[in-house]
Amino acid sequence: MIVLTAKGALTGKNLEYFPNPAIVVDGGKIVDIVPSDSRKGGSYISSGEHIDLKDLTLMPGMIDSHAHLAMDARTEGHLMKMNDPEARQTIRAVRNVKDDIKAGITGLRCLGDKYYIDVEMRDFGAPDFPWMSVSGIGMKGIHGHGYVGMSFSGAEEFRRQARENIYRKVNWLKIFITPGTPPTGGAMTPWYMTREEVRAVTDEAKSQGILTTAHCIGGTGLRYVAEEGIDTIEHCYWVTDEDIDLIIKHDKIVSFTSGIMLDPGREPMCPEAQNVKVRATREESFRRMSKLVQAHPKFIIGSDAYHAMLWREVMYMRQLGMDNLESLKGVTVYPGELYGNHVGSLESGYVADIIGVSGDPVEDASALSDPVFVMHNGKRFV
Numbered sequence: 001m002i003v004l005t006a007k008g009a010l011t012g013k014n015l016e017y018f019p020n021p022a023i024v025v026d027g028g029k030i031v032d033i034v035p036s037d038s039r040k041g042g043s044y045i046s047s048g049e050h051i052d053l054k055d056l057t058l059m060p061g062m063i064d065s066h067a068h069l070a071m072d073a074r075t076e077g078h079l080m081k082m083n084d085p086e087a088r089q090t091i092r093a094v095r096n097v098k099d100d101i102k103a104g105i106t107g108l109r110c111l112g113d114k115y116y117i118d119v120e121m122r123d124f125g126a127p128d129f130p131w132m133s134v135s136g137i138g139m140k141g142i143h144g145h146g147y148v149g150m151s152f153s154g155a156e157e158f159r160r161q162a163r164e165n166i167y168r169k170v171n172w173l174k175i176f177i178t179p180g181t182p183p184t185g186g187a188m189t190p191w192y193m194t195r196e197e198v199r200a201v202t203d204e205a206k207s208q209g210i211l212t213t214a215h216c217i218g219g220t221g222l223r224y225v226a227e228e229g230i231d232t233i234e235h236c237y238w239v240t241d242e243d244i245d246l247i248i249k250h251d252k253i254v255s256f257t258s259g260i261m262l263d264p265g266r267e268p269m270c271p272e273a274q275n276v277k278v279r280a281t282r283e284e285s286f287r288r289m290s291k292l293v294q295a296h297p298k299f300i301i302g303s304d305a306y307h308a309m310l311w312r313e314v315m316y317m318r319q320l321g322m323d324n325l326e327s328l329k330g331v332t333v334y335p336g337e338l339y340g341n342h343v344g345s346l347e348s349g350y351v352a353d354i355i356g357v358s359g360d361p362v363e364d365a366s367a368l369s370d371p372v373f374v375m376h377n378g379k380r381f382v
Helices: 039-046 084-100 112-124 155-167 195-208 218-227 241-249 262-269 272-294 310-319 324-329 335-341 365-369
Strands: 002-005 007-010 015-018 021-026 029-033 049-052 057-060 062-067 103-112 131-134 138-141 149-152 170-178 211-218 231-234 253-255 298-301 354-357 373-376
Touching: 007 021, 007 195, 021 039, 029 039, 029 298, 049 155, 062 298, 062 310, 062 335, 084 103, 084 112, 084 373, 103 335, 112 131, 138 155, 149 155, 155 195, 170 195, 195 211, 211 218, 218 231, 218 241, 241 272, 298 310, 298 335, 310 324, 310 365, 324 335
Parallel strands: 002 049, 007 057, 062 103, 103 131, 138 149, 138 170, 170 211, 211 231, 231 253, 253 298
Antiparallel strands: 002 021, 007 015, 021 029, 057 354, 354 373
16 A cells, blocks of 8 residues: 655546645555545555655646657657658657656557557556557548558448457547648638548447547538547647537537647647648637637547647647636546546546646646656556
């Protein structure tokens, strides 16, 4: 048994501040949270291994809801490196997930890796890997976008790959239906899959009780995925008022990855042609995403392969107008509720994924940037 004490903790589904807690961990699970200065707290402290984290604030380990294990957006030319051989991609993936753990990211939703690297790493289950919810091979049109996806044409080709993914016991099916960056010059947003192709994927997922997600920035592609039953919609940089109405009407979950459009620090690692498009549409993307935030959709937050940098996405969501506490729930409570398995919250019976940060992460997102303490599945890493 391990007993953690600290200045405070963000507990339960509402991340309520609990002063001077004693968090009791046994068998990889949280078994109790009590005041450290109570009789019960003192009993725990005297009987278990006591770790005093002094002035830290404890909170659930963060969950990155949009990851690609073998892609590293921190490195120049990372998009074209997705053409690397399998062995090189695997080595890079192992390095990336270990960096994530050190950064306090204890869970990953993996949305496409070649060679089924995400499935293999999930099934290997090394203790110093975050837990993973995986999608195997991402599916795109032959003429479509997606550096980590494979190309298909026609509903039956998409159906066959969906079944192959399901055979590999994926948790999600992932499609790419629009470009990665918004169109310039007032052009329409292209889409690269037909409604029938989307429906083939959702039908296969529903038949096996698994979830679906779509890379989609807006437009006709968003209408298709909303109406054909895709569960979560990634990015949504370029949503119109009509798109927002569809998201709310169909009760879709938005997976925000706003840093791709808003973080100029990513530009040195991307092709200049892409940077030109991003700069030209950054201000309008900010306006559109802010309007989506104001509509209060269900949501989760991801980094899109910016490993160890999830805290920056929390910061950008606040700039878009999201409530501070809500932005923290987007990397803890909300994905935990979506993925299940009792993760994403500090409460009895939940997995002991716990991080300790200096300062107040509710008021200052940068407090998340360098966790002083990281526990994953009851094991201390940092």
